[in-house]
Amino acid sequence: MEFSEWYSEILERAEIYDVRYPIKGCGVYLPYGFKIRKYTFEILSKLLDESGHEQVLFPLLIPETLLAKEGEHIKGFEDEVYWVTHGGKTPLDVKLALRPTSETAIYYMLKLWVKVHTDLPIKLYQIVNTFRYETKHTRPLIRLREIMTFKEAHTAHATKEEAEKQVKEAIGIYKKFFDTLGIPYLIIKRPEWDKFPGADYTIAFDTIFPDGRAIQIGTVHNLGQHFSKTFEIEFETPTGDKDYAYQTCYGISDRAIASIIAIHGDEKGLKLPPVVAPIQVVIIPLIFKGKEEMVINKAKEVAERLKEYRVHIDDRDIRPGKKYYDWEIKGVPLRIDIGPRDIEEGKITLVRRDTGEKIVIEESELEEKVRETLEDISKRLKESAKERFKKFITICDVEEAKEMLEKKRGIILVPYDNSIYKEELEEKVDAKVLGETEYEGKKYIAIAKTY
Template identity: 45%
Template sequence: MSKESPGITVSKNKDFSEWYTQVVLKAELADYAPVKGLIVLRPDGYAIWESIRETLDKKFKSTGHKNGFLPVLIPESLLAKESDHFAGFNPEVFWVTHSGENEIGDRLALRPTSETLAYSMYSKWIQSWRDLPLKINFWNTALRAEIKATKPFLRTSEFLWQEGHTVHATQEEAEKEVMDILEIYKKTVQEELAIPVITGKKSDKEKFVGAVYTTTMESIMPDGKALQMGTSHFLGQNFSKPFEVKYLDKNNAETFAWQTSWGVSWRLIGAMIMVHGDDKGLVLPPRVAPIQIVIVPIYYNDKDADRVNAEADKVEKMLKDKGLRVHVDRRDQLTPGFKYNEWEMRGVPLRIEIGPKDLDKNKVMYATRHIKQKLDLPMDKIESEIDHILEKIQSEMFEAAKKMLADKTTQTSEYSEFRVALEKGCFVDAGWCGKKECEEKIKEDTMADIRVIPFGAGNSGKCVYCKGSSITNAIFGRAY
């Protein structure tokens, strides 16, 4: 890929992987770090993450969660306390073995996830029923050895995420927490990022290591691959017992607590790029766009420049006073056409063009990024109409993504049709007998796994693979 090329040089439909990489780099969301598997987040990429974080953080705090901080190093002896959990993560762990030239003894893991570290602390903090529920969220990074098949935002060795860890007195309260968090995730992804998701449970084979069960939200990308968008886990007492997270109840009896953990990562940014982007580049939903509106003044002489720039300043102030994120492109050395292409590549949802002819007619021209529609807007209607225009863009982007999900989901009870649908890049809704053997055989044969067992899933009556009685339908797909 040529770094000198200003625009996207491949089609999304012809070379999806290269298209995605070009959008990430050329829209200046991220760049590759000197260490393989790591990326550097640039200001626009970080601004999108900040928007997601602010939305979630507000929702978490409104439901009684507080933020904390955890260190990045975890002793190996601590990780080994929950053996199944540790075994699941061990292949991905980065280990610190030396301090300077000296061996440190007990190896230290660079945090792949924080259950063991958090719960060793929780066991100290929780003494009685009065200390519950304990609901803490951590905004941090995690490190996992993704070195071979890396892709910005989707698979990197270090990634930004949030991970929540809660402790409850009863199973019912903990299970309610699991579902409440999943609903917060679903609303945030659908309402802010304009990406529809399917929510439900993972199979036992696919659940989080150490969990009783895992709930998940899944979506499908334009190339037909599934992407896990976030998970919320019911841990039961699987961690409270080895880590002695227990309390004295109201009857002064010692009781092991019930726990949950949950998280989303900057993988959401990767999903947003893939779902909404086009051959021109990035397409951003207005609610998370670092710049929601770019104003491009158009003039060809000094006389026109003064009055056009004065009107651009006036419109900028009006929109910023409404709390909108606005930028005026005042670069005189570039043509309007060059500016249009650049801001389209960077995904700005709405462009306002102001030229002398527009001023003569007391109007502006606006262009929507998602469907490339250009319309006139009277000057005196800008303030009252702009919010409606942005909301319409947000809504239309979600509806388009919802249609893609529907178009790429098919239902069948025949294994031959099942395989054809997977080859076409679809989610397949099919019956499953509940046996791990069938799940593994399907994976071995087609590279597809059970992405989600939807809440309220139907039952077609027979397993798509073995033809035995099915216990439920599940959504199968090939994943990143």
């Protein structure tokens, strides 16, 4: 089955996201999908909280006057901003944009908060919906008109060096985040012509989907003083001089969820890393006449012993095969079958979603084996994803790039050469130049067909 077809089907069958909402590019996070989203972004929040970021919440609406203040920034967004023009039947004096991203909203307030170098650094983030009037083909959780989940962090610093250091910290946080999810990536510095509108430079995380197309799943921008000069975020330095704040911002969206689905899933459905699985262990009581009570009681006992996990007993009155099928689609990492024979022999049967492997253990080993197995599932999911990712990386000369890209898809790395690193290269290879990257210690230009 073709990837995009598989992907649409899995969103529906695993009950993640319903695309039937009557606006193009807008859909509904269903309960199961919402939980995956919740656990995923909790990981990110935790990483940000632990590194001294503070969560805030800014308004959705941005006055046109504010959004248009930074020239390059508005140029980058003006074709895709949704505009609110009326309140009730009253035309508004100033049009209001639905935030495509919140630099301008946040930096207006930063001017009010930053007076002196001791007010810095400021490290904020919010998790909000943002909007882009996409004219390209929309795709659920990949290219949305309402991006339902955008974690955007914004920082301000007293020196250029601190901003540089912050970029590194942000990259470190995103590495940990994607590593935790088992999502492989390349870290690529975007070319000058493709950086964030208003940034000094942009560092991106790119992964590769099973169809061989690259997809940007996170970005970190060093904004220098572009915005702080425009928004007058000025402070008194320790020597009594005035300077403008040095800023960074970095974001991760619903594409993190799309990646978990796309990168780990297989023909049977999702394969969720335990850390984000709404159900980590599903228990299936195998009911035989006359032994119902014994089986149900054992299922409850096992659930109780595993209560540190997210456990679900599937006691629906349908045949076990149908249950297996349902939970495979939903990607539950570990299944436990409880049947009379196992009970009589003091055994428990574990079934791994990732490998399909059956493991029969002694009842007494339950907690230990479940812990080990879940850990191993996380590890194996990450390793397999990495293996597939590596197969999609091809190193070749620029002359072969176009052909190799057609043949092998994925990301093509051509040895870095300043004389070819130009926007024209995109035409030559008929693909996107992702930027410059290090791979196994060498410097390359990365090229790919992208989402």
